[in-house]
Amino acid sequence: MKQLTIQSSQRNYPIVMEAGLRFHIKKWLNKKYSSILIITDDEIANKYLQDVAGSLGDQHIYSYIVPSGEASKSIEQYYKLQTKAIESGLDRKSLIIALGGGVIGDLGGFVAATFMRGIDYIQMPTTILAHDSSVGGKVAINHESGKNLIGCFYPPAAVLYDTETLKSLPxxxxxxxxxxxxxxxxxxxxxxxxxxxxxxxxxxxxxxxxxxxxxxxxxxxxxxxxxxxxxxxxxxxxxxxxxxxxxxxxxxxxxxxxxxxxxxxxxxxxxxxxxxxxxxxxxxxxxxxxxxxxxxxxxxxxxxxxxxxxxxxxxxxxxxxxxxxxxxxxxxxxxxxxxxxxxxxxxxxxxxxxxxxx
Amino acid sequence: MKQLTIQSSQRNYPIVMEAGLRFHIKKWLNKKYSSILIITDDEIANKYLQDVAGSLGDQHIYSYIVPSGEASKSIEQYYKLQTKAIESGLDRKSLIIALGGGVIGDLGGFVAATFMRGIDYIQMPTTILAHDSSVGGKVAINHESGKNLIGCFYPPAAVLYDTETLKSLPxxxxxxxxxxxxxxxxxxxxxxxxxxxxxxxxxxxxxxxxxxxxxxxxxxxxxxxxxxxxxxxxxxxxxxxxxxxxxxxxxxxxxxxxxxxxxxxxxxxxxxxxxxxxxxxxxxxxxxxxxxxxxxxxxxxxxxxxxxxxxxxxxxxxxxxxxxxxxxxxxxxxxxxxxxxxxxxxxxxxxxxxxxxx
Structure with missing residues (x-):
């Protein structure tokens, strides 16, 4: 296991790297959340969604699966996720987990940053590329005129990197x-x-x-x-x-x-x-x-x-x-x-x- | 003239109250902006848009007028404003001025908070009610399921309150x-x-x-x-x-x-x-x-x-x-x-x- 701590103006948060980490997520939640929404894509959901959801214990767990790919960083998908969060009864003490590559991290992070003016979220990168985007709190969606034009700076509560999920990468x-x-x-x-x-x-x-x-x-x-x-x-x-x-x-x-x-x-x-x-x-x-x-x-x-x-x-x-x-x-x-x-x-x-x- | 300073975690900003302030906005800009987008509604535009735009000097000034009323705090109007900002060539050194009541302040503020991950904005309230919403950095749009469900905390660069604009209030x-x-x-x-x-x-x-x-x-x-x-x-x-x-x-x-x-x-x-x-x-x-x-x-x-x-x-x-x-x-x-x-x-x-x- 490797662990680092990032200091940001709003909070300090850990980055943890470990093989099999997805089976031990609960250990890294530093508070009790009223409910948890896991946002992921259709490719990752097949592989890891059950592992992650199962590791969270007897909480109120919801999940939402978007199509994999950059097109999901759209205003439409963003609004659907806000709707899902509201309909699932998420409140200010809820958590979002973004399980996937950079698209999911950016999208899920921006939903968390703006749902009821900001709730906690955890980045669970499943690609090598996302080691970069998951650290530093940049979250965003795309505008039809350009990438990441709509977004904000909003640090995660943690970055949990299960390196086992990288083994099956194309x-x-x-x-x-x-x-x-x-x-x-x-x-x-x-x-x-x-x-x-x-x-x-x-x-x-x-x-x-x-x-x-x-x-x-x-x-x-x-x-x-x-x-x-x-x-x-x-x-x-x-x-x-x-x-x-x-x-x-x-x-x-x-x-x-x-x-x-x-x-x-x-x-x-x-x-x-x-x-x-x-x-x-x-x-x-x-x-x-x-x-x-x-x-x-x-x-x-x-x-x-x-x-x-x-x-x-x-x-x-x-x-x-x-x-x-x-x-x-x-x-x-x-x-x-x-x-x-x-x-x-x-x-x-x-x-x-x-x-x-x- | 009355003046207060608000201390927020991200910045300190002034609240200025003065009759006729809309003719002297430039004096209160504390830096040089590459361009300025004034967001207002159709009722306020008729009364004050020219005064405000005219007081800004020879900058790149753009304006966007939304229908007055709560319905403009929608995801559709929000996205149209992002488009307007991009098409006008706004960049990270640009300024948004939200000229109007609480709807305009919340909407314009949320656009500013999330355009290219956040640019400066100034609140110019034109109602008594907006004395409340313009101070404190809460910005948001509505979801069809409820008011202000999508938003964030993002303090303005200034709140400029022209009390003359309150005289004609219904x-x-x-x-x-x-x-x-x-x-x-x-x-x-x-x-x-x-x-x-x-x-x-x-x-x-x-x-x-x-x-x-x-x-x-x-x-x-x-x-x-x-x-x-x-x-x-x-x-x-x-x-x-x-x-x-x-x-x-x-x-x-x-x-x-x-x-x-x-x-x-x-x-x-x-x-x-x-x-x-x-x-x-x-x-x-x-x-x-x-x-x-x-x-x-x-x-x-x-x-x-x-x-x-x-x-x-x-x-x-x-x-x-x-x-x-x-x-x-x-x-x-x-x-x-x-x-x-x-x-x-x-x-x-x-x-x-x-x-x-x-």
Whole structure:
């Protein structure tokens, strides 16, 4: 078992990682709740819902299953969940458990944050990727114009990570999750990124995975403790996300996974960083790592450049119409830069050229 | 001009009251905003939107007008406002101004609280009633099953109260607002409640009104500073609201105003308090005051009792199926009591009997 404590302005909360944790949830509830609503998706429900519900004892337990996938982070699904919570008789002393990947964590967390002005919730991530989103209290749903545009900062009561649930992950999800761990390495620690960039993801052992998750969570935890509301260093966590989000939006959600999009976004960020900062960065190593581990390398087409730029400008991080990117002075030393459209467009073009030569 | 400062956990913010304040809004913006969205309703827009927009200088100013009335606190209107904010290019450095009564303040505040995880907003109340809702950071929309069920705690950047906008209020709105000021008197201060209960509302001068508003806001401010998240003394502000909300919901929103419903709810709360606490309270004085000032006295019918009980139980304040009511040991000394259905039902019956004898 591994355990960390996160300090947030509203509360401190534990992050617990353990194989089989889903059978011992009750132990980690630090108060008596009047009722509990488990929110999960149809894939996870089949595998783990019974285990979790059964571990909670003789409480009033309800569950609600949404279709798996990004489309469930909609205003309609959000309202249905509010209705479910009301109809189940949840009150201010009730608990929501978000059992699933990042979609479920974001959606369930936002429901908890706004049900009767906020009730407790627990994150139970079931993907590697969600090690990132489950820590730090960012919760949100999507607007048809963009991801996570409607949401708030609302820390969970706990993050309970049953690492057994990661064993059955499809390889694509492993890849998606490791992109965020690599991001955490790149913005903080050369040793961790060197280790990750040498890794074949289909040969990772359970122990290695737990160690990598812990390392990633520690990076994230340190950052969100320093800057909960993303006015400063928390922005560094967006490395790769400016182009990443735009790729997801323009290709259509689900075409590439979030982590795959972020991996492509990081490659682009390293390309831009080398030009702006004049330092050599592990662009080629990342490119090779993506190839070895079968990340889809997105081929950006001439006619999609304008759409990408527009999407990057509508990102939450953008201020006064500039595009905000996280760049690296060197590995472990990120900075935030505001770039105008034409510079970003020029960088996309030189990126396309560079990729064509590889 | 009158000015107070409210201390909340997230920020301190000023409450400013002044005749003609709407012409000087810019002076009270404490930072440069990238753009401003004014949210108001069709009645207020005709009267004051131009004044407010004109006072903001050469910024990017947008406005969005919703139909006046409680029905605008819907999930649909909320989403339309998010869309408007995105399409207008608002970013994290933008400001929302909620110009109107409580509906606009609650709706505009909740949009601000959840747009890109929270941006600044300013409350510009234009009713007496909104002196209460604009202070303390409670923002929300309604669910079809009940008022304010979806929302959060999110303090404004400022509350700017142009008392000139109160001069043209319909008498019904004056009545509605004074019910909340009286509530603030009853829970805190015998002198203030005595003064208010002797008042004919059609004879109140501007100076008197400003003084009463200030007194009410001070009560509210002291309470929310002590208990921002309503775990303790903030509940006292719900005096009259348990039955009040239920009356609004069962009669249909708009049949009685919020304040009129609260006045009836306070009468019921005094009735229950006298029985539970065995002290004589100003039940008759309140009843006479309501008559003098033409508050509708709701005639509770036998067949609506079950519906009222159900509605009171689904209130946010209710925990574990009990009905929570604020009672008075004496004027200025409120307590919170959890009552079971059958006691509340019995009290409604003795209340009906008592009212029939008056």
């Amino acid at each position: 390889y694509r999800e492993v890849r998606s999750g490791y992109a965020e761990i690599l991001k955490e390495g790149l913005i903080s620690d050369n040793r961790l990124s060197e280790e990750l960039l040498a890794l074949s993801l289909n040969q990772v052992s359970s122990d290695q995975l737990e160690n990598h998750l812990e390392a990633g969570i520690k990076v994230k935890a340190n950052i969100v403790e320093e800057d909960e509301k993303e006015s400063g260093v928390r922005k560094y966590l967006n490395l790769g996300h400016t182009l990443g989000h735009a790729l997801e939006a323009t290709l259509g959600y689900g075409k590439v996974t979030h982590g795959e999009a972020v991996a492509n976004g990081m490659l682009f960020a390293l390309h831009v960083s080398e030009d702006v900062k004049g330092e050599e960065l592990p662009f080629n190593k990342l490119y090779n790592w993506m190839n070895v581990n079968k990340y889809p390398i997105v081929d950006i087409e001439e006619e999609s450049i304008a759409k990408l730029i527009k999407s990057m400008k509508s990102d939450k991080k953008s201020v006064s119409g500039h595009i905000q990117m996280v760049l690296l002075n060197k590995v472990g030393e990120p900075t935030v830069e505001n770039l105008d459209d034409s510079s970003v467009e020029a960088y996309i073009r030189t990126y396309i050229e560079r990729m064509n030569k590889l | 008498y019904r709105e004056v009545r509605s607002g004074y019910a909340e000021i009286l509530k603030e008197g009853l829970i805190s201060d015998n002198r203030l409640s005595e003064e208010l209960l002797a008042l004919s509302l059609n004879q109140v001068s501007s100076d008197q009104l400003e003084n009463h508003l200030e007194a009410g806001i001070k009560v509210k401010a002291n309470i929310v500073e002590e208990d921002e998240k309503e775990s303790g003394v903030r509940k006292y502000l719900n005096l009259g609201h348990t039955l009040g909300h239920a009356l609004e919901a069962t009669l249909g929103y708009g049949k009685v105003t919020h304040g009129e419903a609260v006045a009836n709810g306070m009468l019921f709360a005094l009735h229950v308090s006298e029985d539970v606490k065995g002290e004589e309270l100003p039940f008759n004085k309140l009843y006479n005051w309501m008559n003098v000032n033409k508050y509708p006295i709701v005639d509770i019918e036998e067949e609506s009792i079950a519906k009222l009980i159900k509605s009171m139980k689904s209130d946010k304040k209710s925990v574990s199926g009990h009905i929570q009511m604020v009672l008075l040991n004496k004027v200025g000394e409120p307590t919170v009591e959890n009552l079971d259905d059958s006691s509340v039902e019995a009290y409604i019956r003795t209340y009906i009997e008592r009212m029939n004898k008056l």
